[in-house]
Amino acid sequence: MPMITAFLQRWLGRRWGRKDAQARCKVLFVCMANLCRSPTAEAVFRHHIERAGLAHEIACASAGTHEFNAGSAPDGRARAAASKRGYDMSRFRGRGVIDEDFTRFDLIVAMDRQNLEALRSRCPPEQAGRLRLLMEFAQQRDALDIPDPYYGNAQGFEVVLDMIEDACAALLQHVRSTHLAGPQAGEVLDPTIGTSAR
Secondary structure, eight states: OOHHHHHHHHHHHHHHOEEEHHHHHHEEEESSSSSSSHHHHHHHHHHHHTTTTTTTTTEEEEEESSOOTOOOOOOOHHHHHHHTTTOOOTOOHHHBTTTTTTHHOSSSESSHHHEEEEEEEHHHHGGGGEEEGGGOOOOOOOOOOOOOOTTTOOOHHHHHHHHHHHHHHHHHHHHHHHHHOOOTTTTTETTTEEEEEO
């Protein structure tokens, strides 16, 4: 059984479509179990990306600092809360963070400080600048941690969604201004006129 779990974990972590691999910015959302908060953040951010017409420019995924839910669907309460707001999590499957994630993703966004510290303990020093807290981007809340709703009631999932929606909207603006501001792939900047030419 442990061998099967390990294989599943590696396969889920390395499964990455060509379109996603070619995106100009890749974002990974991380919580402890990849069961509630991080798949919710992935669903919300993916929705923002698609509405902005940036699905070919920005890719996202989610993972957990622990891998005990590898292959499992997100928590049913999280899926229900997300679905009521138009977010689809039905195809998501849990996985744990793998070493390749620290170089594959441009931003690795933790749901709370505990998971941020877990990421820092594994992250190569030269990639540490990729690690952020999602709530750093929030516009309307002062909290740094998104609470884990797993042991609470349905209202906890609504609160988590409120926080994630606020932060993801601003995160998209950050990605657009910092990661998508340069020339498109295949473009060469012409210094004589200050515009890009193919």
